[in-house]
Amino acid sequence: MKPTPMSELARRARDASRSLRTLSTRDKNVALLAMAASLREHRQTIETANGHDRRADMPAPKKDRLRVDVNAIAESLDAIAKLPDPVGGCEVRKPEGEFELKRKRVPLGVILMIFESRPNVTPEAGALCLKSGNAAILKGGSEARHTNEAMMRAMEGTFPAGAIQLVSGGHDEISELLGLDELIDLVIPRGGEGLIRAVAEQSRIPVLKHYRGNCHVYVDANAELDMAYRIVENSKCQRPATCNAAEKVLVHRDVAREFVPRLAELGVELRGDEAARKLLEMKPATEEDWAEEYLDLVLGVKVVGSLDEAIDHIEQYGSHHTDAIVTADKTNAERFLDEVDSATVLWNASTRIADGGLFGLGAEVGISTDKLHARGPMGLEELTTYKWVVEGRGNLRE
Amino acid sequence: MKPTPMSELARRARDASRSLRTLSTRDKNVALLAMAASLREHRQTIETANGHDRRADMPAPKKDRLRVDVNAIAESLDAIAKLPDPVGGCEVRKPEGEFELKRKRVPLGVILMIFESRPNVTPEAGALCLKSGNAAILKGGSEARHTNEAMMRAMEGTFPAGAIQLVSGGHDEISELLGLDELIDLVIPRGGEGLIRAVAEQSRIPVLKHYRGNCHVYVDANAELDMAYRIVENSKCQRPATCNAAEKVLVHRDVAREFVPRLAELGVELRGDEAARKLLEMKPATEEDWAEEYLDLVLGVKVVGSLDEAIDHIEQYGSHHTDAIVTADKTNAERFLDEVDSATVLWNASTRIADGGLFGLGAEVGISTDKLHARGPMGLEELTTYKWVVEGRGNLRE
Secondary structure, three states, X not given: OOOOHXXXXXXXXXXXXXXXXXXXXXXXXXXXXXXXXXXXXXXXXXXXXXXXXXXXXXXXXXXXHHOOOHHHHHHHHHHHHHOOOOOOOEEEEOOOOOOEEEEEEEEOOEEEEEEOOOOOHHHHHHHHHHXXXXXXXXXXXXHHHHHHHHHHHHHOOOOOOOOEEEEOOOHHHHHHHHOOOOOOOEXXXXXXXXXHHHHHHHOOOOXXXXXXXXXXXXXXXXXXXXXXXXXXXXXXXXOOOOOOOEEEEEEEHHHHXXXXXXXXXXXXXXXXXHHHHHHOOOEEOXXXXXXXXXXXXXXXXXXXXXXXXXHHHHHHHOOOOEEXXXXXXXXXXXXXXXXXXXXXXXXXXXXXXXXXXXXXXXXXXXXEOOOOOOOEEEOHHHHEXXXXXXXXXXXXXX | OOOOHHHHHHHHHHHHHHHHOOOOHHHHHHHHHHHHHHHHXXXXXXXXHHHHHOOOOOOHHHHHHHOOOHHHHHHHHHHHHHOXXXXXXXXXXXXXXXXXXXXXXXXXXXXXXXXXOOOOHHHXXXXXXHHOOOEXXXXXXXXXXXXXXXXXXXXXXXXXXXXXXXXXXXHHHHHHHHOOOOOOOEEEEEOOHHHHHHHHHHOOOOEOOOOXXXXXXXXXXXXXXXXXXXXXXXXXXXXXXXXXXEEEEEEEHHHHHHHHHHHHHHOOEEEEOHHHHHHOOOEEOOHHHHHOOOOOOEEEEEEEOOHHHHHHHHHHHXXXXXXXXXXXXXXXXXXXXXXXXXXXXXXXXXXXXXOOOOOOOOOOOEEEOOOOOOOEEEOHHHHEEEEEEEEEEEEOOO
């Protein structure tokens, strides 16, 4: 196979990953702090470059997503330096044989991150990979090119050569990278469902997917209704554009007459089934609504006859991301927690609680909707794998 | 999407997986023992069917691979019933928030196994999936069809409906199943590298891969040479057709003059580099040899100038499966164990030690060459995932 610019770049990452594999925690942290310091030092240059990307004729939300806050980024790199090193931890196993056996945490190797818009991802994803001993190939969006390049230039020389590389270029370059399964170990696409599906379809490299969250709150017959209202409000309204925001509320029919009308106080657009619409004026929900992730101040409302109906509905339409039950009935809560097949299930808590920070994972790398390798909120440990280490005394197989 | 026979079969598996998810350990074990008893009861019918598959005009090795030993299978199902249940274990996490957080082991859901020849895989893979709470779709080879069908008929009614299903049919059916990523959670192909690559290329479902083992034994300058010889012999000859058998020996030049001539005693075909061939008459090794998995009584021999050269060679040509160092030098051993990026690394032990049974995993589900989810020897736990369970008191996100 003839080397190409992309395969050469991936080869450089692979070579860098060999020394990163055994780089000490101290050396990694020194590099992270140097990256932060260099960004602060070049703040003006970076902000000037950022001004080029944020063109005057852009719509305000897009312009906002492209804005870079150098101090905030530098602080987050400082914070990553303070996190425990996910590499090197050993789990001692005691098999029957006469040898020592350990399962040791090691880096994955080379990680390709593909993302859009927000340029803070460039230094932050690079830092998370470095901390976990992985070489990073970062494919940012062309709309943030000047900012990304200015930040990479600012950080030059602060980390081992090849450890963090930025890729510019378009679809052809991405396609080529996604075929290099001998050199790259994992792809993490961050962005809309379309981007993630396109990457997953094309990639020969394993992909960690962050698909949609069509999250539910089920208000059971025995729910304390004030608590239920607060949980629905927080799940829906606290930050509606996030993947763990609730999109649907299912209300048991025994409390529907009292609870459904209170949903008017949320001040969001409601879309209900027939039973809900008899109790409060709202738009009718279509079949498509039940599967939809609004990421907006919109809430689907359905009245159900039983816990079973609620679980069946979530099984049929949910996205296996995050689902909650509000109830005072421990038996019902346990059935819900056991039978709903989602990455995070909650009892009497807001869906917004499903978060790497609140779960004590340190840095939030994302929320995986896969079942393999990492499920739900991901921390630095999920950017590592393990190896089996045997120390013998001439042991043979009989 | 219009239902097809394959999508209906996968839907049945998905439905069955919902009840398997919460099936008690006791009920699973009762089913496993009933499966074993039914196989014993229908032993004659199964052996007659097996006779149909093992046609008189077949080559002896193929006929041998197709032979079914009903008692041995029944015993292995009894043994699976005795293993600990991989489902339900809880890891309690203590985040800062005021809620309880657990990471609970749960089944993956629906597992598709694709395999060739050996018909014992049908009941055994079905039993491993059942024990781990997963519904199994088993695609066996057409050459074992009568045997597989007779065993499935014998076991009918012993396990929950839809929990274990056998698929006959060919490439079209496999292709269709590999597209059903909404219904199937994991594919495990067992067989030659060609089969696995074809499945991985085509599948939209995550694939757990068991690729080749091009395993090395490196004999260091400070190796105790009698131990080194025994380890090379055991790694190469104890069962040469397995993936953790050694295919190459790398010998430090300081001990090459003494050690390489002893390799003649192995009685295997040797293929050496120039330096090795100066010390013992053997065929020359080509560039292809260094990457080859022989699965036979053939051994590549290379003389290296240093530990670094050995590690570089393994990095370049190895398959990241299983590699061993023989040395009395702890520093060199530790460098090898840290720097060789393989699923299993061994110091002073045979590569054949890399085994689920010897590692205390109970059943051997396979040896994964993936880095994600499961690496190296896999047990029942690797057929599960986890879910995050939050028990709150009305907790909200601030």
